[in-house]
Amino acid sequence: MIAYIDENLPGQLAEGLNILQEPLNLKEPTIFEVKSIGDAFGRGVKDEEWIPQAGISSSIVITQDLRIQSSRHQRDLYMRHGLGIFFFKPPSKKGFSYWEMVQQVINRWDSIKHLTRKNKLPFAFRCSSRKDFEPLD
Numbered sequence: 001m002i003a004y005i006d007e008n009l010p011g012q013l014a015e016g017l018n019i020l021q022e023p024l025n026l027k028e029p030t031i032f033e034v035k036s037i038g039d040a041f042g043r044g045v046k047d048e049e050w051i052p053q054a055g056i057s058s059s060i061v062i063t064q065d066l067r068i069q070s071s072r073h074q075r076d077l078y079m080r081h082g083l084g085i086f087f088f089k090p091p092s093k094k095g096f097s098y099w100e101m102v103q104q105v106i107n108r109w110d111s112i113k114h115l116t117r118k119n120k121l122p123f124a125f126r127c128s129s130r131k132d133f134e135p136l137d
């Protein structure tokens with residue numbers, strides 16, 4: 001399973017999380033590889049371009065971009081291409097600080113893996129800094 005980290009999150013998070021996940025892949029039922037969308041598909045790539053490409057490998061995406069869910073076109077696109085998406089809702093319009101975002105993803109990494117194993121693609125979940133993941137329609 002490939003977990004893509006969106007460009008609105010620190011790119012270093014993908015590399016670090018991938019390194020931390022490697023030894024766990026030897027013990028867990030699902031192998032997770034973590035990649036940055038910018039590195040995998042090109043910096044600044046439009047959602048309409050990377051979503052179909054990520055869907056080829058039945059991937060999940062971690063993002064703060066709630067517009068992917070609220071835009072009917074983009075929601076239909078990720079659903080049609082079979083992606084799982086985890087939305088992190090920031091506490092304000094400024095978004096999370098660098099370290100807040102790293103902490104949010106690290107603290108929820110086990111939940112992301114569990115929900116990915118438990119749910120059939122496509123799916124979408126949202127969390128906030130104070131609430132755990134909840135499914136989205």
